[in-house]
Amino acid sequence: MGEKRSVAMAVSDSNMSSPELQRSPVPEYTAVQLGHAGEESQDDSRELPRYDAGEYSRHGDGEDEKRAFLSPQMKRTGSHASSSASPPSSPGMTAPAPQSESTPWQVAAAVSFYILAALVMVMGNKWVLNSVNLPLYFLLVQLTTSVLLLRVSAIFGYFRVPTCTVGLCKGLAPLILVNVIGLAFNTYCLQAIDASFYQIARGMILPCTALFSYFYLNVRPNNYTLGAIGVVCFGFMLGVGTEDMSVSALGIVLGFFSSITTAYHAIVVKRSLPLLNNSSLDLVYFSNLLSAIILLPFAVVVETGDLLAMTSTGGSALSTFISGSFLTGIFGFLIGMAGTLSIKVTSPTTHMISSAVRGIAQTFLGCWLFNDQLTSGRASGIVAILAGSIMYTWSMSKKAAAPSATPVRSPPRQTAEEDRYVNRHSHKRSLSVTTANARKFYADSKH
Numbered sequence: 001m002g003e004k005r006s007v008a009m010a011v012s013d014s015n016m017s018s019p020e021l022q023r024s025p026v027p028e029y030t031a032v033q034l035g036h037a038g039e040e041s042q043d044d045s046r047e048l049p050r051y052d053a054g055e056y057s058r059h060g061d062g063e064d065e066k067r068a069f070l071s072p073q074m075k076r077t078g079s080h081a082s083s084s085a086s087p088p089s090s091p092g093m094t095a096p097a098p099q100s101e102s103t104p105w106q107v108a109a110a111v112s113f114y115i116l117a118a119l120v121m122v123m124g125n126k127w128v129l130n131s132v133n134l135p136l137y138f139l140l141v142q143l144t145t146s147v148l149l150l151r152v153s154a155i156f157g158y159f160r161v162p163t164c165t166v167g168l169c170k171g172l173a174p175l176i177l178v179n180v181i182g183l184a185f186n187t188y189c190l191q192a193i194d195a196s197f198y199q200i201a202r203g204m205i206l207p208c209t210a211l212f213s214y215f216y217l218n219v220r221p222n223n224y225t226l227g228a229i230g231v232v233c234f235g236f237m238l239g240v241g242t243e244d245m246s247v248s249a250l251g252i253v254l255g256f257f258s259s260i261t262t263a264y265h266a267i268v269v270k271r272s273l274p275l276l277n278n279s280s281l282d283l284v285y286f287s288n289l290l291s292a293i294i295l296l297p298f299a300v301v302v303e304t305g306d307l308l309a310m311t312s313t314g315g316s317a318l319s320t321f322i323s324g325s326f327l328t329g330i331f332g333f334l335i336g337m338a339g340t341l342s343i344k345v346t347s348p349t350t351h352m353i354s355s356a357v358r359g360i361a362q363t364f365l366g367c368w369l370f371n372d373q374l375t376s377g378r379a380s381g382i383v384a385i386l387a388g389s390i391m392y393t394w395s396m397s398k399k400a401a402a403p404s405a406t407p408v409r410s411p412p413r414q415t416a417e418e419d420r421y422v423n424r425h426s427h428k429r430s431l432s433v434t435t436a437n438a439r440k441f442y443a444d445s446k447h
Contacts, residue, residue: 102345110345111354114338118358121331122195123365128324129191130370132317134306136299138325139183143292145329150285162282168275169290175265175272175283176290182261183291189258192251195366196374199359200239201247201255203385206232206392208263216267224395231388239381284336352393356386 153159193201207229213219240252276282310317366372
């Protein structure tokens with residue numbers, strides 16, 4: 001992504017800006033990218049190309065955290081373009097040459113592109129889900145569209161289709177399983193709640209990412225990180241607690257589990273990338289392709305009856321499903337490129353601020369397009385979650401920029417008493433006594 005390789009898709013929304021993967025970039029979590037709702041995530045771990053490597057989200061939430069989580073490392077390794085530097089080189093693609101500092105126009109264009117793509121993704125998904133009750137087939141069309149677009153990119157030399165083997169599929173099995181489950185949670189959550197409440201329902205992505213990073217990546221949160229997590233948790237409780245169940249309780253539960261899968265998805269991505277030579281595009285391709293294969297039988301069993309009824313009736317529902325599925329599939333493909341480009345030409349903090357702007361715009365668009373209600377509690381919860389996410393990203397970027405090299409210390413000098421001991425007893429030994437041995441002999445003689 002980013003450049004030619006930034007074509008990866010978004011798989012999980014960045015309203016979710018996701019936390020400890022900040023050292024490496026990771027793509028959005030959308031179906032197109034890696035299977036979620038069209039956004040990003042963050043983590044402080046040491047190696048995951050954010051994949052920013054695009055996006056992992058299909059509905060536009062949760063990826064910011066992921067991205068912040070993976071961004072810094074990306075910049076250092078150049079393996080992923082998502083939140084830092086240019087994406088890792090992959091077979092058939094030439095690694096982009098290092099670029100000079102971005103101009104204000106480049107930053108503005110990248111940020112605007114990202115915000116527009118993410119907003120179209122979320123609103124397009126909500127539009128289709130409000131009109132048609134076929135969430136699994138809807139995801140299936142999006143995933144298939146993403147794979148086809150990558151195939152088309154291969155025709156023009158922007159991508160080389162990787163070889164699929166049984167061993168590779170087994171290695172990617174955990175990623176595909178988490179991706180499919182996460183996509184399902186994201187989609188059903190967005191269907192059950194208002195678009196303006198979607199960010200609150202999935203507001204626990206940052207705390208979950210920090211928790212998984214601690215247990216699986218041995219990343220210890222500092223005081224700033226804990227403070228940011230506290231602010232996000234407060235925003236989630238404030239937004240949910242003031243709703244008086246005016247939103248679906250099921251939607252809140254689905255949003256919480258969506259946060260868990262989105263956060264864990266970033267961890268699995270870090271472990272899966274080495275199987276593909278750290279190529280984010282290859283990971284996006286296999287993630288979408290294999291997720292579509294896994295999703296197909298469930299869609300056939302659960303929703304075929306509704307699909308046949310809709311096709312026989314025709315009308316606006318069918319046209320909405322067809323046009324909306326392909327539109328969101330294309331933008332799911334573009335949002336990976338947009339998210340990666342945004343992190344490539346801006347800093348992680350700037351990217352998170354643009355994600356916050358997108359979250360606020362998404363809330364007002366939900367009120368305007370779908371007549372959502374914006375209560376004071378809902379608005380306060382959104383502001384707190386966004387503030388905590390920005391605070392977290394800022395602290396992670398500071399931590400990544402801090403020098404990590406430890407000063408070289410001179411070996412401790414031998415004491416005068418140890419010198420006298422060595423002089424007294426060294427004649428009894430045929431070999432010279434080193435300072436370390438002298439200390440040991442001296443210590444033993446005292447017992």
